[in-house]
Amino acid sequence: MTRAAVREWLPAIVVFGVVIVAWEVTLLVLGVQSFLIPRPSVIAASLAEEWSTLARGVVYTGTEAVVGLIVGVALGTVSGLATARWASAREVLLPVAIGASTIPIIAFAPITLNWFGVDSLLPRITIVAAMVFFPVMVNTVRGLTNVEPAALELMTSYAAGQSQTLVKLRAPNALPYWFTALRIATTLSVIGAVVGEFFGGPLYSLGIYITLESGHSRYPSAWAAIILACAMGIGLYLVAVALERLVMPWRTAREMAR
Amino acid sequence: MTIAGGSLPRVTGRPLIAAGGEVAAVRSRRRRIVGLVIVLVVLVVLWEAAKWLGGDPWRIHASISGIAIDYEHVPPLKWRIADDLSVPHVWDIARAFVDPAQRGGPPLGAVLAGQALFTFMEALAGFVIGGALGLTLAVLFVHSRLAERALVPYVVASQTVPILAIAPLVVVALKADWLSVLAVAAYLTFFPVTIAALRGLRAVDPRAIELFRSYAATRRQILRQVRLPTSVPYLFSGFRVAAAASIIGAIIGEQTAGVASGLGSAILNYNQYYATAPERLWATVVVSAFVGFVFVGAINVAERVLTRGRYRPVEGML
């Protein structure tokens, strides 16, 4: 299994290594101080230097992202369950949810700030939850309803009740759909938190920090913060993947077998 | 998600449209519109009900077509979130569209319409570029597993970079305003298109490909005749997500680049004056939402036109 995993990841790792080394070496050799995109070593140095501020920012922004993620996923799942239960609700609410997901949530950022004030975490949590809500809800509904008709007939033949069909058939069927949405949600959560901060937040929050540093043309530190935000997003994504493997071991086993 | 067993094709919940299905389709579309209207009405009712219970005092002295309406009401509770600053009355927002944005100037609605059009154009341009890039990447990945394994993690990682963080750098790098906006919009667009196109190009029945290989068809012929047509429904589901993303990208790009003629700057502007005229920002939000609906709606229409008469598989996971 590890050999397959290595083969899977090796090309990407190679690309990463090559790009970093080439970037560093080219700029070093040319003797050019790239203004916008500094050498990796310069960025790394800045990262170490600014670590205390950056760490605070990571915690702050990270909290917004994670709390918003949990709230949005919980609400989205519950709404999905409710919507899937009643066919008439589904016909009406699903298109509405899909339509609502086309609204640029970012337009709401200033409004949430006005609701909750600049010092609170709530504006960003609200935005993250709103961004995450729709993919989770839509996917939950799809997963609960995209069941093979023959399986439903089977449950009918057992005279199974609605809740039994839900627990034993629809819910397990919906898990892969739900986890797909969770993966999307994790990346959206960090983006939502940082973008939300753009409109207002404490100085050390990653969003404001990046904006300030870019504004003062201090690009190495700006990039250090960007990379940390990136890492957070990837980290959350990997947590979602790990959770998926934990909850659905049969899927991984099946994929390995293929 | 599959349930093991059997060689029957996976049938999802919706039945195939057969004769008489045309009537059913129209009826369901009508029902959906009615449903939408009902939801909007319910929303407005809840909105105003919340304000009636816990908002600021109501003082309405107006006349509609000659009939005078005088209504005063002091809500029993006090919820900050329902006050006039946080959540203006629906009719105040509506009125903001009609009132002039600046003294003696055209109504806000007209100004916003122009800005919306501008933003839409930029979003569209970014959408086209991002879409083309996404498709190209997908085609590359389909034909080269090595390229896929090497690059897909970065494609995914690219989306974890908060666009707002990159935008200022893009603006400085590209110097031209409109180019930066385009770049940001395209950046947000290419990812959903890549993922959807990859799924679609791969969703081809392997036997169809075997058939074409038996005709000694070239890879390009297989691509054009088999993969691309099969991928159309998947592509469109990706386009829907990309359309919404392109609008967000355009707005963010405008805000960072300081483009005055788009919705992005309108949002920034009315945010500054929120304390005095909250309705204006809300009006802008409504217009932004509308642009989103229209764009995605246009994509849906395009899909229906392009796949007329063909069997369309119901969407699966996002």
Added chain:
Amino acid sequence: MTMDAAGASEGLASAAAGSAVVVEATDVGKVFGTGTAAVAALEGIDLKIRQGEFVSLIGPSGCGKSTLLRLIGDLIAPTSGTLRINDKTPMQARLDRDYGMVFQASVLMDWRTIAKNIELPLEIMGYPADERHRRAADLLRLVELEAFADRHPWELSGGMQQRVAIARALSFDPKLLLMDEPFGALDEMTRERMNAELLSIWQRTGTTIVFVTHSIPEAVFLSTRVVVMSARPGRISQVIDIDLPAARVVETRESGRYFELVTRVREALRQNEAGEDLDPVAAERIRAEGLA
């Protein structure tokens, strides 16, 4: 219905005369859709199936055999006529869990082990845990899959999955087993083997089986009676008693009587085909022009 059928509708089962009537269909009809789009899937179905019989429904596509099976199983309701299962309404029979179903697709749940898949109906019907485990173990032994109890469905071949589906259908001792082309997706050799296994299960459990199939050899090999149906609208055209010996083995497939019966069924099917090939207007025209 021909004279053949009228007499044979009670058929060989009269040998087991006095055994309870499990399925009684009287003038059953099913129309799908309304108005101009209405399609009569079944018309005037009269059928009596007694306890312990193995009845096959065979006919061309569109003859309503699967529809009839679903009517018996209370998955759809008849639009005319009466249908009694174990002297109850089909719905009551379903609520009382009188029957088990097996489809062409095994419809096993990926997320459950084989043993847990077999326990599914037992869980729904509220059997206690140790009873469930015991029954599952017994059934695994019955279908000879004990070694696979903890595997997952995708690890099994198509034939094995169908065996699990059959075990699952039998887990709660239904008096009636409804099977809709369960071996349709399997290759010929596996199919013949599954036929033999199904027969041995049938003999050991004494369940009544209603079996829909496309395959004439299969229908003749398995059944005590073969119900031949015709399409447009779906009707029973003939019921053929299969008087092969009760213990059927591989050699039975090579016996003279077997071939006779297969031929009889085939001819019954072809009769239906010939009768309905021509549109009445075209038939009239051809007759008029002396081409018939």
